[in-house]
Amino acid sequence: MALLELKNVSRHFEVKSGLIDRLIYGKPIRMIKAVQNVNLIVNEKEVLGIAGESGCGKSTTCMMISGLVKPSSGEIIYQGKRIDQFDSDEKRFYHSQVQMIFQDPYETLNPRFRVIDTVAEGPRALRLWPEDEIVSRVDDILNAVGLPPLKYAERYPHELSGGERQRVGIASALVMEPQMLIADEPLSMLDVSIRAGILVLLKKLALERNFSCIYVSHDLSILGHIADRLMIMYLGQAVEVGPTRDVIQNPKHPYTKALISAVPVPDPRSRRAVPNIIGDISRPIDPPPGCRFTPRCPYSDDTCSQTFLKLDMNQHDKHLTACHRQDALDS
Amino acid sequence: MSSKPILEVEKLNVRYQTQDGEINAVADVSFKVFSNEVFGIAGESGCGKSTLIKAIMRLLPENAKMDAHSIKYKDQEIDCMSEDIFRKEVLWTQISLVPQSAMNSLNPVYKVGEQIVEAIQAHTSQGKKEARERVEELFDVVGLQSEFMNSFPHEFSGGMRQRAMIAMALALDPGLIVMDEPTTGLDVLVQERILRRIREIRKQIRSSIILITHDIAVIAEMSDRIAVMYGGRIMEQAKSLDLFESPCHPYTLGLKNAFPSIKDLDQELISIPGSPPSLIGLQTGCPFEARCPFSSDRCKKDIPEVVVKEKFHEVSCFRHTDATELREHAKKLSTWHY
Numbered sequence: 001m002a003l004l005e006l007k008n009v010s011r012h013f014e015v016k017s018g019l020i021d022r023l024i025y026g027k028p029i030r031m032i033k034a035v036q037n038v039n040l041i042v043n044e045k046e047v048l049g050i051a052g053e054s055g056c057g058k059s060t061t062c063m064m065i066s067g068l069v070k071p072s073s074g075e076i077i078y079q080g081k082r083i084d085q086f087d088s089d090e091k092r093f094y095h096s097q098v099q100m101i102f103q104d105p106y107e108t109l110n111p112r113f114r115v116i117d118t119v120a121e122g123p124r125a126l127r128l129w130p131e132d133e134i135v136s137r138v139d140d141i142l143n144a145v146g147l148p149p150l151k152y153a154e155r156y157p158h159e160l161s162g163g164e165r166q167r168v169g170i171a172s173a174l175v176m177e178p179q180m181l182i183a184d185e186p187l188s189m190l191d192v193s194i195r196a197g198i199l200v201l202l203k204k205l206a207l208e209r210n211f212s213c214i215y216v217s218h219d220l221s222i223l224g225h226i227a228d229r230l231m232i233m234y235l236g237q238a239v240e241v242g243p244t245r246d247v248i249q250n251p252k253h254p255y256t257k258a259l260i261s262a263v264p265v266p267d268p269r270s271r272r273a274v275p276n277i278i279g280d281i282s283r284p285i286d287p288p289p290g291c292r293f294t295p296r297c298p299y300s301d302d303t304c305s306q307t308f309l310k311l312d313m314n315q316h317d318k319h320l321t322a323c324h325r326q327d328a329l330d331s
Numbered sequence: 332m333s334s335k336p337i338l339e340v341e342k343l344n345v346r347y348q349t350q351d352g353e354i355n356a357v358a359d360v361s362f363k364v365f366s367n368e369v370f371g372i373a374g375e376s377g378c379g380k381s382t383l384i385k386a387i388m389r390l391l392p393e394n395a396k397m398d399a400h401s402i403k404y405k406d407q408e409i410d411c412m413s414e415d416i417f418r419k420e421v422l423w424t425q426i427s428l429v430p431q432s433a434m435n436s437l438n439p440v441y442k443v444g445e446q447i448v449e450a451i452q453a454h455t456s457q458g459k460k461e462a463r464e465r466v467e468e469l470f471d472v473v474g475l476q477s478e479f480m481n482s483f484p485h486e487f488s489g490g491m492r493q494r495a496m497i498a499m500a501l502a503l504d505p506g507l508i509v510m511d512e513p514t515t516g517l518d519v520l521v522q523e524r525i526l527r528r529i530r531e532i533r534k535q536i537r538s539s540i541i542l543i544t545h546d547i548a549v550i551a552e553m554s555d556r557i558a559v560m561y562g563g564r565i566m567e568q569a570k571s572l573d574l575f576e577s578p579c580h581p582y583t584l585g586l587k588n589a590f591p592s593i594k595d596l597d598q599e600l601i602s603i604p605g606s607p608p609s610l611i612g613l614q615t616g617c618p619f620e621a622r623c624p625f626s627s628d629r630c631k632k633d634i635p636e637v638v639v640k641e642k643f644h645e646v647s648c649f650r651h652t653d654a655t656e657l658r659e660h661a662k663k664l665s666t667w668h669y
């Protein structure tokens with residue numbers, strides 16, 4: 001069942017320009033179309049991976065779901081109800097149900113808070129449980145993320161390593177008993193030997209505690225190991241979605257193909273195909289109406305620059321591509 | 332790879348004086364780089380890989396002290412050269428650097444082409460015109476159009492800036508180019524293009540490359556030989572294939588388990604428990620001892636000698652003779668997490 005749906009969601013940002021430019025020279029207001037008509041469904045108890053390069057709109061999408069940024073158009077629907085129509089109680093509930101883990105474990109912790117204060121802060125602020133229950137729940141969750149409270153509860157962030165800090169971040173998200181966890185590049189600041197531990201922990205907790213997870217990363221090797229389904233974004237558009245294995249082993253969109261062939265493999269014998277792609281990524285300022293990958297796509301034709309094929313919401317469990325030129329690609 | 336070493340480092344030590352005490356950032360590091368090869372140095376943050384390079388290139392901050400048995404570049408002792416001679420005769424003309432965060436290493440108020448011209452003129456007697464022609468050539472080698480010579484760094488994308496830095500490092504035909512995390516922070520497609528360009532450049536020039544990165548996949552694809560560093564020491568070094576096919580050091584085994592591959596989605600990821608050691612104060616024992624599932628009392632007390640297993644394969648572990656057995660054990664989750 002769908003826990004969260006995004007229907008035709010867009011987010012545009014205005015490019016700051018001078019008053020003189022606008023009034024005297026009559027320059028039009030330019031828009032960065034960070035996210036454009038994205039359709040997305042997160043089912044209950046699944047990990048959805050969102051992959052793409054910088055500027056593809058993956059973080060903006062997360063921020064819209066967590067309510068940090070409002071969409072310019074489109075609907076975000078949680079358990080059947082639009083989140084912008086929530087009353088204040090529902091909003092409180094939603095914010096306890098949808099939790100985020102951030103990229104930088106060094107910046108996200110308050111240096112004056114002990115681990116136990118950080119983790120208990122959310123439930124205390126929303127008065128979810130009586131104080132003694134909060135304390136016992138915090139103890140439970142610290143054990144679950146591998147930070148035994150006897151050893152760690154009284155520590156301050158500077159007494160923790162990067163991996164331990166990220167575990168505190170996970171604990172303070174999960175203590176709220178969320179239905180949905182949004183993890184935005186949670187491993188990119190951590191060392192290789194630590195990363196696997198956090199990844200395995202997240203996967204295990206998602207199974208044990210039955211929450212859904214949106215896992216955002218530019219690293220397809222990591223997504224391949226954690227995500228059940230994978231969505232690929234390019235310059236604000238969702239170009240491909242499907243079961244992770246299908247998308248990685250049998251990519252359909254030319255961009256996904258290029259992206260996957262560019263991922264380095266830890267094997268000295270491996271030889272990769274050269275990605276079939278033209279030029280550099282552009283900025284999503286006033287882009288043309290069609291597929292934004294058109295200028296870089298070796299297969300594109302006239303229809304590509306005019307119309308964009310949206311991913312069909314009704315078949316979201318299937319392997320879908322937003323490419324018109326499937327036939328040309330296959331041959 | 333020919334058999335003549337271009338760079339020979341023997342027993343290099345670097346210590347930083349800090350308020351908390353002395354940090355032994357690099358200890359007893361010895362390695363050779365042969366001509367026309369890519370030598371990769373892999374390791375996690377704080378393992379001393381950047382310090383090692385800074386020591387060789389004399390770019391250490393003032394609170395650092397280094398000593399070495401010898402550092403030889405083409406049979407010439409470069410560690411006892413005077414500062415002036417080193418700058419004139421070695422730095423940039425013989426050994427050049429593509430620094431970490433090369434993206435921020437260009438001067439924002441000078442045109443990119445001018446900055447490279449300046450580097451050429453500082454070290455040679457070439458005139459401006461000659462130097463500009465050389466820069467044009469270099470731009471071509473790294474795949475930048477020559478009209479970008481008159482652009483400012485902010486007009487460049489991250490990948491273009493990185494290529495400009497590589498062009499600058501190539502400017503004086505050095506025998507050795509050191510690349511410190513050359514693709515960290517770049518997007519996958521840009522990274523792929525830079526790495527492909529480096530491989531193409533290698534075919535054209537005769538320089539050797541030292542490639543430093545924490546990314547095991549990048550190092551596997553690019554290097555002829557690899558050294559794995561941990562806690563300021565080299566744990567193991569070997570030809571790339573040997574290192575991946577018959578690793579001997581428990582740390583290398585652990586890294587292999589922890590690194591996901593897009594080619595093998597069924598691989599069970601196993602992390603190395605614990606976190607890297609503090610390097611403050613005098614070190615006793617193997618730096619990996621606390622996280623090693625195979626350690627014994629001896630590992631706590633003594634630092635294992637470097638043992639040559641076979642040609643080019645050196646390992647620093649007391650249990651190197653049990654390597655086959657350790658390799659089997661290391662594949663199991665229960666070995667690392669119990």
